[in-house]
Amino acid sequence: MSEPVQMLDEGALLDRVQAPDGREILDAATREVIGRAPVHTVADLDAAVDRASAAQPGWAALGHERRSELLLAAADAVEAHAEPLARLLSREQGKPLNGPNARFELGACAAWLRATAGTVLDPEVLVDDESGHAELVYKPVGVVGAIGPWNWPLMIGVWQIAPSLRMGNTVVVKPSEYTPLSVLAMVSVLNDVLPDGVLAAVSGDREVGARLAAHPGVGKVMFTGSTATGRKVIEASAGNLARLTLELGGNDAGIVLPDADPTVIAQDLFWGAFVNTGQTCAALKRLYVHDSIYEDVVAELAAVAEQTPMGPGLDEGNVLGPVQNPQQLAIVTRLVDDARARGARIVTGGGPAPELGELFYRATIVADVADGVPLVDEEQFGPVLPVIGYHDVEDAIGSANRLDVGLGASVWSGDRDRARAVADRLQAGTVWINSHGGLHPMAPFGGIKGSGYGLEFGVEGLKSVAVPQVIHG
Structure with a gap:
């Protein structure tokens, strides 16, 4: 069983993640200083990927049922801290607490964690007759690099984190330079219930993001952001042939x-x-x-x-x-x-x-x-x-x-x-x-043309953070 979640207010969450000598982060509405985000380096990223690589076999060995239980515990932890996280998000990103904004975003984080925990990806029987038997199964990729945006930093972060963990991968998150504190705070809350090394966040500049996309220890990169930056992610990932999910610009x-x-x-x-x-x-x-x-x-x-x-x-x-x-x-x-x-x-x-x-x-x-x-x-x-x-x-x-x-x-x-x-x-x-923009955790979501490729959510989202394996016999 996981340990009871320690309840923290907004100030305590900030104290957990900010660095005294870090980069000032301003309130989007008032332009007052909220806190100071750590400025991690490429060396910090390399160390995080090494820890994630070391933790991944044990995490995968827990099995789908136990990992799902821990995702449900993570959803509980997010809900327990929804208000301080929403307030920090509102200040850092600018979105109001009410309407389809900060509190809504925290609710979506918990909902997607729960939906992902409950999504079943069964082996698919391909052949079962006198000619033989073959089935398709899905295995973890290894370490997933998750590069997030500033507009929905927590919700999109969970879209990347939850399926990756569910399939037995470990995750290294690189938040936007504009909204690092809220992401670091949410990752800290998730880590209250997750095993050590399974999830890490590295707050750095574009050099850190480029290294994450190109890192030889990363088997999958998930990126949400502009089409121009998406092209750079593709180029950076070419050296290690990392699998990609790209949710890019839309018009x-x-x-x-x-x-x-x-x-x-x-x-x-x-x-x-x-x-x-x-x-x-x-x-x-x-x-x-x-x-x-x-x-x-x-x-x-x-x-x-x-x-x-x-x-x-x-x-x-x-x-x-x-x-x-x-x-x-x-x-x-x-x-x-x-x-x-x-x-x-x-x-x-x-x-x-x-x-x-x-x-x-x-x-x-x-x-x-x-x-x-x-x-x-x-x-x-x-x-x-x-x-x-x-x-x-x-x-x-x-x-x-x-x-x-x-x-x-x-x-x-x-x-x-x-x-x-x-x-x-x-x-x-x-x-x-007769609507626009509504999403459902079981309905796959992704773009075409310059808006990227790969699917998120539901069964297809689980497949996208796994590697297929066909077993004959």
Whole structure:
């Protein structure tokens, strides 16, 4: 049995993981210092991989049942610390406590740990007749290197950690330089119930991330982030032929068909785009609306945007927060300013909100734009949604498919069969009908084209962090 989990508040969690001489981490909303993140080196990473390699055979030998029990204990530990972790996450990442944000993210961490613990991957009988018997089984890869992003650092971290551990691998996590403290704190909580050496987090710069992708002791790399960085991960992993799961950038398109009711879909459209203040890979980032209802959809979206509270995340009334970092704010500002200069109509928002804080940008709806405008063609990754009109659904489908991304897409209609016919023609790893961005731990998730490859979640997610073996006889 695992030892009872020691209950820690936010300050105690910080004290566990921060370093007195480390790098200052600022509150995304107030720009005050939260704490100091350790700056680990390549040598620290090498030592972590060595420890993980040494621990892996014993972890695998525990068997699926015992590993699942420990994942369930890990879920309990996360739930026991959900509030202090959510508060630390809110300060570091910027997302508010409420809405589909920090508390939601901690709930998802526990839910995915439990779902992964309960997912069964049985041997598959391939041949069983007079010619012989053969079955397919899955074995651990060894050490998994998990390189995480700053937008959903804890939830995506669990997406990488949970299946890897479930299949008998050990894991070395490299969190984003923007959100290391919350990840280090969550790993510390998980390690209260896991055996020594099974899970480690190394907080360092890009050199450390590059070494993790290229490390000869790592058999699998899981990366979530930009397409440009994903290409570098591929290059770095070539030397050791590490297996890869890459969840890269998206510029998800939504198509609103003429029979949709703007008043019915407006809230779901808004949150499909503005979840986590628009800083989500599979958020709705360009919306194509039939010209017969175009102005109504634009007006309804603007009304929702204007009524949705934005501000510091620890204020219980807010559900939209800041852009997480100055570099991303500069991208958002550039794209909106460029669209304005090209004649786009800024329906609401369109600029910073300095009265809220340095990194706040108003929820923005942009109309009268077209394909080819950078705001449409590039991933804005912030609180902005361009709305593009169309007349012929064939043109909308062509527009949705024309970019070299394919993470998610959505179709909005009062006629499900009609929506399904359009959905079948969209080039994306996931297509939603009358919603956007919702995920389920048993439904595989992954991108196509420039949005990466490999699947996460469910049985397919377990297979992706294992090596297949066919046994004859």
